Amino acid sequence: MKLKILLVFMLLGSMASAQFVTNSKRVADVYYQNKEYYAAAEYYKKSLLISPDSAGFVVPYGFETKIKQESPKKDDYEYGVYRLAESLRQYKNFKDAERWYSIAIGFDNPRYNLANFWYGVCLRANQNYDEAIVAFKTFQQKNKGNDEYLERAKRELASCQFALYEVSHPRLYAVNRVQNNLNEGGSNYAPVWRGNTFIFTSSRPIGSEGKSVVLTDDKSNTRVTRKQSPYVNAIYEVSGSPLEDKIRVTQLPAAIKGKELAAAAFLPNGKTMYLTIWTAKDTRKIYQRSRNSSGNEDWSAPVELGGNVNISGFNAMQPFVSGNGKYLIFSSDRPGGFGKYDLWYCAIRSDGSLGQAVNMGNVVNTAGDEEAPYYNVKTKKLLFSSNGKIGLGGFDFYESEGDFDSWSEPRNLGFPFNSSKDDLYFTPVDAEDVEGYISSDRSSLCCLEIFHLKREFLNIRGRILDCHNGKPLENAIVSISDSLQEYKFTTGPDGKYNFKLNTNRQLKITAEKEKYLTKKLSYSYDQLAQKDTLFTEDICLDPIDLPIVLKDVLYEFDKAELTEDSKLKMEYVYNVMIDNPTIEIELGAHTDSKGTVEYNLDLSNRRAQSCVDFLISRGIPASRMTSKGYGMSMPIAPNKLPNGKDNPEGRALNRRTEFKVMKK
Secondary structure, three states: OHHHHHHHHHHHHHHHOOOOOHHHHHHHHHHHHOOOHHHHHHHHHHHOOOOOOOOOOOOOOOHHHHHHHOOOOHHHHHHHHHHHHHHHHHOOOHHHHHHHHHHHOOOOOHHHOOHHHHHHHHHHHOOOHHHHHHHHHHHHHHOOOOOHHHHHHHHHHHHHHHHHHHHHOOOOEEEEEOOOHHHOOOOEEEEEEEOOEEEEEEOOEOOOOOOEEEEEOOOOOOEEEEEOOOEOOEEEEEEOOOOOOOOOEEEOOOOOOOOEEEEEEEOOOOOEEEEEEEOOOOOOEEEEEEOOOOOOOOOOOOEEOOOOOOOOOOOEEEEEEOOOOOEEEEEEOOOOOOOOOEEEEEEEOOOOOEOOOEEOOOOOOOOOOEEEEEEEOOOOEEEEEEOOOOOOOOOEEEEEEEOOOOEOOOEEOOOOOOOOOOEEEEEEOOOOOOEEEEEEOOOOOOOOEEEEEEEOOEEEEEEEEEOOOOOEOOOOEEEEEOOOOEEEEEOOOOOEEEEEEOOOOOEEEEEEOOOEOOEEEEEOHHHHHHOOOEEEOOEEEOEOOOOEEEOOOOEOOOOOOEOHHHHHHOHHHHHHHHHOOOOEEEEEEEOOOOOOHHHHHHHHHHHHHHHHHHHHHOOOOHHHEEEEEEEOOOOOOOOEOOOOOEOHHHHHHHOOEEEEEEEO
């Protein structure tokens, strides 16, 4: 805290001189043009007279006012503030970028019109969803038309609303950052689990020979010389579980001088590796390396794949090989796609050669980027990351079911599988994808890290019974569905059903059996959350050929109108009509023997019609119902005892309302 206060005073003091460091601005521009955003941010700080090493700095009080009113070089200051915000965002320091965009949104110069958009992006990345919604709406109000950013603003607004719901309704996943030295220095991503070996990509420092690199600015011819970065992407492995407290990380295979390596994929035999290789100035391409059959652990020199994968001037990256060795899937911005980076696949022939690349189609691919594919041959589910769909922000994981000929509409895997930042690269530990690892920068200021992920489950079980006799029903079909998927179970002689679900969304249970009325039960998210990981629900079904007595459907004395309490009881019939949309029913009313035959017949007719009228008021078509009064003609219990005395219990049973199915 003391350090922050000291920094603020130093910043205010230096600003009072109203001096702009022009050379720092030029150096910053060179770094920015060469996409060296961290270095660019440091020099833009310096150009604004902010200490270049002030990590987590605070915007000085009154800074915006000084820019507008006191600075003789307002344009330079606005340029520096906006470029600082841009640089911070580009290297994923959304926290600090948000603060500087909050100043830039007040600039009148049209060159900074995107400030509100990027301010919204930073707010969303920092999980300030309500404020992000305001920023995106402000951007829409100030910028009319149909350009790319207005379309993106619409998607961002929908994503913020989606994220607000998801964060307040977490799905059944446990996601935890790997705490040992796996996430050491730089980015750590693209995990691959093979047998007893964990393979991943890391840009951890590997040492520097002190070689200098010259960067230039095409506009001003400014040149900057810097030392070569020791942070180089390479492939590493860990033997055994990467969750152990102490692990040994080794490089695999040896580094290639001047090249960066990432995202390894392997044929099932383990003797062929595909990987992405690039240099700072070149496009990314996919290469192949091999090991000989003698078991020698040395890998051959990388061989660039042919034109069916790599096209000159375009990127191909992030290879994935399906578990059966039949398909190579990759991400590329090659021509013929639907957006920026699309997912493509090649058939892998029996001799190891590759067929022509095929785009995975516009159900999977969007106008944005689709990356980091994973396909489970057993479940036929494709898992990939996209920033072109509604999600929580950045790259989100989506799941689609298919067989390379067609794909289902991808579904977002929600929170906490996804976060407000970038989430990419899934690798499983088991065949059912219950447990695995992902990469995410959700906990980092700048870089991807590796997280352990495990699906949790909700166990739903119970019995299907006959409502009439309470006996278990065999061969009843029980279905459980949410908005995206459905599971079915057929009961045995014990009538029991059992589901293990990785969802806690709104669920609907449907129980049905031939010659019985179908019954449906619905559960909200809050109800399921209260059930913890297990709940039991016994469901009874009514035989379709027996009249069903409606208990406690009562009327005022000597009247036909339903009481308010009885209207609630009639909801049962309403639900039956909704759950069984093809049936037609008769609603019948009965009386005891008190009164004349004519009087009781008229009263029962009016009471039966009251039930029909109530259901009509709830939206059930009149054509599906008839009413009939039976008066005292069909008693189900004696109105009098054998000795001729009054039988109140019997008369109470006879004063009943019931319904029966007339047509299925």
